[in-house]
Amino acid sequence: MSDAWPVMSIAEAHRRLTAPGGRFEIEEAVIRGIPTRVWKHAPPTLRDVFINGRAFKDREFIVYDDDRATYEAFARATLTLAHQLVADGVRKGDRVAVIMRNLPEWPVAFFAGVLTGAIVTPLNAWWTGAELQYGLADSGAKVAFVDDERLGRIAEHFDSLPDLERVYVARLKDETADPRVRRLDDVIGPVAGWAALPERPLPDVPLGPEDDATILYTSGTTGKPKGALGTHRNMTSNIGASGVSAARNFLRAGQPLPESDPHKLPQRTTLLVVPLFHATGLSATLSPTLNSGGKIVLMRRWDAEPAMRLIEREKVNSTGGVPTIAWQLIEHPARSRYDLSSLVAVTYGGAPSAPELVRKIAEVFPGSQPGNGWGMTETTATFTSHLGKDYENRPDSAGPAAPVGEMQIRDPADGVTVLPPGAVGELWVKGPQVVKGYWNKPEATAETFVDGWLRTGDLARLDEEGFLFIIDRAKDMLIRGGENIYCVEVENVLYDHPDVMDAAIVGVPHKTLGEEPAAVVHLKPGGTATEAELRAWVRERLAGFKVPVKVAFWPETLPRNANGKILKTELKKVFADETAAA
Incomplete structure (x- = not known):
């Protein structure tokens, strides 16, 4: 490594990484009439992500308690379930809801819906029955995949959900007489049996990058949650964004780019402690991991000491979610009892983090890189990324945007005037990660999405090199x-x-x-x-x-x-x- 740091600017690093013929090459696509920079070599759709993952065949993909599923086992369960959905009458554009805690069945249900061309609608598993009824009714979900606990919350609302024709329940404990309810195990069986399921072809459904793929509901801190309607391109753009952020760090440090073919690299293991129904868990973690052959370790609920036990047992390389998780690992009195040396990344977003946290991660986990970023449901998770030495040198920043993304700070008074570097104003962003709009909410869509730009509602500033500093939510x-x-x-x-x-x-x-x-x-x-x-x-x-x-x-x-x-x-x-x- 060069003694001087950084040895090149962000702009120069991005220029080299996105050059023609490279892994992160950029081209321009016209999306809904707006010229937009996109990743040339990103998987076109989530079906392509599924196909890429299956190539890792015998690698472990999901670990949950005593359940372990390989990529091939996951693929067979997913295809079995996709064909069941087709038999149930699910067609392209129908909504399929997924409402369960982080179980191995969650990604099976999600990708089964994707492969049928459905718009998969993960709902917040923390919601009450009335809130779930709202999400199911607002999306017009035709089929729902739930776990036992969520079935108990929505069953009393079935009569007010005429669009809901079928409910599949993972790990159902008690039988139910409702004809719409069916055990998911009756279709795909337990995790241990997935590898023995018969080979099934991909459903014959045409899919393209701009086809609707997901509805992810906003957090709803004010008013009713809004469904952010995302495309396949929105969902797969995170794959390029996560890779380019890590590669940029090597160039900034004067190091050669490492091997990038996941088939030639050791498998990377992630302890996922954020919900899969959230954009971070789904778009920034599940899809990139599946695409690159990584392993995901799931927990029933976050608890610092069991998490450390899992990190040691599974040789976890990365974890995080929100700053509190990092703090709890750092401050836990039992930390010294566990071998956490496999950790190479502790990352988080979704909430402000103290600059001290960056220093503590580097001190307590010397082999790991701290990382944070900024994004929203409306940007399909990650829009900016901040890792390693860049983060250590600007601990109060959320980092620069990926090269396909654009950011502007505009005068909040008119929403038009672009302010200079250093000025605080409202953050507007544009890129292939920005969703189409809000499901069935044309007025809210028109207010928030303007000529390809997303009005974020965040007060922020940009420095001369394009590093983002979030100041506050405008309304807070x-x-x-x-x-x-x-x-x-x-x-x-x-x-x-x-x-x-x-x-x-x-x-x-x-x-x-x-x-x-x-x-x-x-x-x-x-x-x-x-x-x-x-x-x-x-x-x-x-x-x-x-x-x-x-x-x-x-x-x-x-x-x-x-x-x-x-x-x-x-x-x-x-x-x-x-x-x-x-």
Whole structure:
């Protein structure tokens, strides 16, 4: 490695990586009338991803408790189920819902739907029965794949779902008399038997890059969730984005590019601890892993010590999700008992992370690279990526966009004026990852998607080299007596305190100032910081009007939705209750 770093700019690294004939070559495609940069060699559709994965035949693909499935076993189960869907009358464009926890049956159901040409609609397995009823009704799902727990939530709503013709249940415990409900095991059997299922051909369904592939619902922190309608190209664009980010790091460090043929490389193992129904789990993890022959280890639910046990047993190379997961691995008192040396990447997104976390990952896991990024459901997960030395040198950034992506900072007042580097405004993005629009919501689509650009609602800035710095969600920014307070700025200062593991800033009403900042924090094990100490900590580092007027202590990790975003509406109730009591 060269002593000088970086040895080339982001722009030069991208120019070399995307040159004609290269793995990451870019071409221009006209998508819905808009010229768009796309990956020339990305798999055209998710069916191609499935076919690429099957080439790894005898490699293990999925591990869950005592269940283990090879690529060939997974392929046979998926094709068996796809033919069952065709027999059920599922046709191209029909919606097929997947609503279950992270089980081996989840990707089988997803890709079975894909192979029939259906628009696969993963719904949030954390939702209540009424919320699931909304998602099923809004999408018009014809078939649903659920687990036993989700069946219990939706069964009472069957009468209000006339479009729902069939429900397949994974790991069903008790029989049900409803004629629409069928055991998934009756079609594909248990995981241990998948390899013995008969060979079946691919369904004869024409698929193209711009065909509809998925509906992923937004997190719905305000109002009803909206279904982001994604294409096959949207879903497969993450494969190029994840690869180019790692390759860029080698060039920036003056190193030769490593071997890229996954058939010639050791298998990479990922401990997946975010839900598969979320864009990060599905688009940024499942599809790239399947395409490159990796192994995915699933957990029933996140728990730091069982996770460390799995990392040691399965020689896990990468994990992450949200910053809290990384913190819990770092701070866990039992960490020294486990061999975690196989970890080479600890990555996360979905929530602000403290700059200190980058340093801690490098210190605690010396062989691993910290990584983060920025994306939304509407960008089919990852839009920017930030790894290794770039991340260590800009720990408060979310990194640059992949070369197919474009970013602009626009004046929030008019949504048109493009602001210069360093100026804070609203982030607009464009690229092959940006979805078509919202399912059956033309007005919301017109407001958010403009001439190929996505209006993100995030306040951000770009530096001269194109590194993205997220400042705050526009609608979450506090205004105290006319002064703007970017919550993430105060949160990062709190994260820097040695006792703080998790922190969030929310607005509390004030009679004359409008609102003031208040903090909710979760302390690390053994942490003893007091409200007065934390307020003084912030006061020493930020302007007085940014200092939280109150600090509440939360007994566990702060509540988050499935996308990893802190549920600030829940945290505000802490202070609303105080006000009511007063």
